Amino acid sequence: MIGRLNHIAIATPDLQAAAQRYRDCLASPAQVSAPLALPEHGVTTVFVDTGNTKLELLEPLGEQSPIAKFLEKNPEGGLHHLCFEVPDLAVAITTVKASGIRVLGEPRIGAHGLPVVFLHPKDCGGVLMELEQTSATAG
Numbered sequence: 184m185i186g187r188l189n190h191i192a193i194a195t196p197d198l199q200a201a202a203q204r205y206r207d208c209l210a211s212p213a214q215v216s217a218p219l220a221l222p223e224h225g226v227t228t229v230f231v232d233t234g235n236t237k238l239e240l241l242e243p244l245g246e247q248s249p250i251a252k253f254l255e256k257n258p259e260g261g262l263h264h265l266c267f268e269v270p271d272l273a274v275a276i277t278t279v280k281a282s283g284i285r286v287l288g289e290p291r292i293g294a295h296g297l298p299v300v301f302l303h304p305k306d307c308g309g310v311l312m313e314l315e316q317t318s319a320t321a322g
């Protein structure tokens with residue numbers, strides 16, 4: 184059911200330092216986006232385009248950030264989630280729920296302006312998974 188790997192997310196306590204590491208050492212400046220604040224998701228993001236996929240660097244934003252607890256447990260940051268593309272998010276949700284995988288909340292518009300939803304890491308082998316619909320309309 185899942186398709187292309189859309190992004191690999193890395194949580195960091197210091198987005199500026201993480202982005203600079205990619206800009207100066209690991210990637211080229213052109214591959215590293217400007218920071219984008221997404222208050223509705225409780226994060227600020229920087230994307231690093233690696234050609235075949237993207238890295239999503241995540242820093243907490245606001246009191247209720249879903250990555251705050253993760254950073255308490257992993258103060259230096261770390262691998263946070265994998266995001267895979269699906270053609271129809273509603274179909275994907277029905278399918279994973281039928282397998283007993285917990286879907287975290289309702290679909291929302293994600294960093295790319297497309298609907299996304301998260302699956303509980305305890306039901307996915309210890310990996311937090313994000314599903315992103317490939318276009319604004321399903322199919």
Ligand SMILES: CC[C@@H](C(=O)O)C(=O)SCCNC(=O)CCNC(=O)[C@H](O)C(C)(C)COP(=O)(O)OP(=O)(O)OC[C@H]1O[C@@H](n2cnc3c(N)ncnc32)[C@H](O)[C@@H]1OP(=O)(O)O
Binds near residue numbers: 263266305
């Ligand atoms: C930028 C927008 C969007 C996009 O378009 O790309 C994003 O990516 S937003 C990214 C941030 N948003 C989210 O992460 C939303 C979904 N996350 C959640 O709902 C919660 O964070 C969570 C996964 C349910 C965890 O929250 P909570 O239960 O409150 O925290 P715990 O610390 O108690 O975790 C329970 C259990 O799960 C383990 N865990 C937590 N996070 C991860 C993780 N990222 N990867 C693997 N495992 C994780 C945690 O360790 C706990 O396990 P135990 O310690 O064994 O109890």
Ligand SMILES: [Co+2]
Binds near residue numbers: 190192239264266313
């Ligand atoms: Co993501």
